Amino acid sequence: MIARRQFLGFAAAGAVLGVAGCSACPGSPAPGATARPRPRIVPAASAAKEFVTAGAVAAPGDKGPFTIAALLAAPSFFVAHRGSGDNWPEHTMRAYKGAVASGLKAIEVSVSATSDGVLVCHHDLNTQRLTGIDLTIARAPYAALEPLRNDARAWLGPATPLEPIALLSDVLDAFVASHVIFLEDKPGTNADEILALLEKYPAAREHVVWKQPSASPGHKLAAAKGYTTFGYMVARDQARVPELIPRTDLLGIHYTVPEAMIRQVVASGKPVLAWELHRRSEYARLQDLGVRGFICANIRYVLHQDEPLSEDGFAAGRRGTGDLPWAADAVWDGQPAFADGAVSISSPGQSGYVLGSLAEAVNSADWEYEFELRWPSGLPPDGPGAGVAFGQDGDAPYRPGSAPKVSGYSLDVAADGTLALYRHDAGTTDPVRLAQAGSPAPRAGEWMKFVVSLRPWSIAVRRDGGGTSGWSVSAEDTRYGGAWLTLLKNYDAGPPVEFRGVRVRAVAAQEGCGNVG
Structure with missing residues (x-):
């Protein structure tokens, strides 16, 4: 029989909250903190x-x-x-x-x-x-x-x-x-x-x-x-x-x-x-x-027949192996549209699109996701916006607003530029807000670039502002370290949201300090 460990990441308990700063730096655990579990990846x-x-x-x-x-x-x-x-x-x-x-x-x-x-x-x-x-x-x-x-x-x-x-x-x-x-x-x-x-x-x-x-x-x-x-x-x-x-x-x-x-x-x-x-x-x-x-x-x-990718294949116009809308056996309307090297999520309700093609691409205690996001035709109403769920411990379907079957974290980018980090515990409807920070309100059609960092003692998100400057939000929560990423539309109705340039990479231990503005 095939071992269950091949399919799901594993999580460990223990979390300490923090606020924005250089908590992404390795080797600086808070007192009593438990190191983030590494995803157990089988090639x-x-x-x-x-x-x-x-x-x-x-x-x-x-x-x-x-x-x-x-x-x-x-x-x-x-x-x-x-x-x-x-x-x-x-x-x-x-x-x-x-x-x-x-x-x-x-x-x-x-x-x-x-x-x-x-x-x-x-x-x-x-x-x-x-x-x-x-x-x-x-x-x-x-x-x-x-x-x-x-x-x-x-x-x-x-x-x-x-x-x-x-x-x-x-x-x-x-x-x-x-x-x-x-x-x-x-x-x-x-x-x-x-x-x-x-x-x-x-x-x-x-x-x-x-x-x-x-x-x-x-x-x-x-x-x-x-x-x-x-x-x-x-x-x-x-x-x-x-x-x-x-x-x-x-x-x-x-x-x-x-x-x-x-x-x-x-x-x-x-x-x-x-x-x-x-x-x-x-x-x-x-x-x-x-x-x-x-x-x-x-x-x-x-059956693990394709090697995981380190970056999305949206520009190729072909859905990556393992990339799935949250309702994969429903109507085809749940599938994002491909256009100009991006995917567009325009479903009438809240929606999630797991990028299984990128899962298990790195086996490291320090790793990063990079992605770009925009609203091409208008901003969503006040409230939740769009973003990503990350550090997820499996590929179970994840839809914002419902009790998740999979644990992990999420970043929400609101129409006013607010960056909010949450923790999602499987089976619990209400996420735990870890931290939030402000950034400039986006304009319709403007691409925003983000870097999500998972380190042994912290998580951090940076919105680039050009060069090494930008705006960040971070937390010293180490509970989850899964290998799956989901693109999120966190509001009902409203305008479509687009994503492109999704990448994952391992980070050397000396990286991550001094680049959070």
Whole structure:
């Protein structure tokens, strides 16, 4: 099993408050202070290798064949949710090929039939969300779908290529003999046609898992044909769990269902899979609850397959691996927009955008974040403004104004220039204000540059004013030292806020003194 320490930072207790000054200087602890815990970081290559060693992911160069029996024999295993839609346009050949090339032994494929009987791979029953064209698949001929292109730029960034809608026959030709396919008849009306097509593939029963809601009648048809069945449940099915468990060979639960429901399903003794995972914290929690299979939308990040970045990739127009809005499995409107090397958060409510791509980039007792912030079209109303949460001990979603699941600190920059530092303790709605200081009120369109320093005995934030001058706020709080950073919009409605130039770096012990104005 993969150790939980790979996914979450660890925190230690003890804090002493302070005010602005040169408290960022190392080696000057307040009496009785406890040094900040360092994030316990496992290098990405080592963490990724452990998944291979445990059998959860194929070794580089291993092309299978991977069967259902072999998949279930591993202590844990992963399935690419829609082909891993946080990494590639969902349910496209590009996504399926990318997942397989990343070592996934299993992919998830959703299927609908056109009006003339062509089986296509698409999650929604309508093409509007992914193509911009309003067609109900069951009412449209394939000739109307063939020229359409799946457009995931709103979710993955403007540099994301457009992709055609995949044919089920092409997916089966490419993968059914070598990989496991969790195959879902999405509308629940095409079982006969799908099962008939599968008969053309001699190895189908060893590689295809029939996937539908647990109560679906299609499971009986598939089981009668000799296929392994997978039934999934959501929170509204909680009262029916004892009735639904016997209906299928494998059981699925959404990761948001009550913990008691997860434990009840796991206690059945059947293999349990959870969907849709975007974050390492979700994987760690579900694994602790006894879940063995993980239908993952963000395999490159959860499996540590990409090295962490030291600076954002906003200018490339492609969302970084692990960069996620606080509501990652909701509508695409929660994803910031990319423009001119920056990201813009314009959601109607308070919002957070975790930069998982930068997490664990440094393993040091002294480190800094640098970023720029502006309101391009007007300032927010009086009250909280925007800023960053930092020193967070995990990648759990963080949204201002709600009780956080993750501990850490935050900086708020108000429209009048006030800089305020807070500590956020997981599960507690009201943050602890550590310190605040004034700075000049920003102007609409003006970029402001900030440096956030975490030292063993203090935290400090400087707003640059040109050269080495500026305005600062600091506190001698050492409780948290996690490796995650979240961009914050701390107000409802109002104008959008933009961020750019986000960087993280280790700081030498002699740095940090004399540069706080």
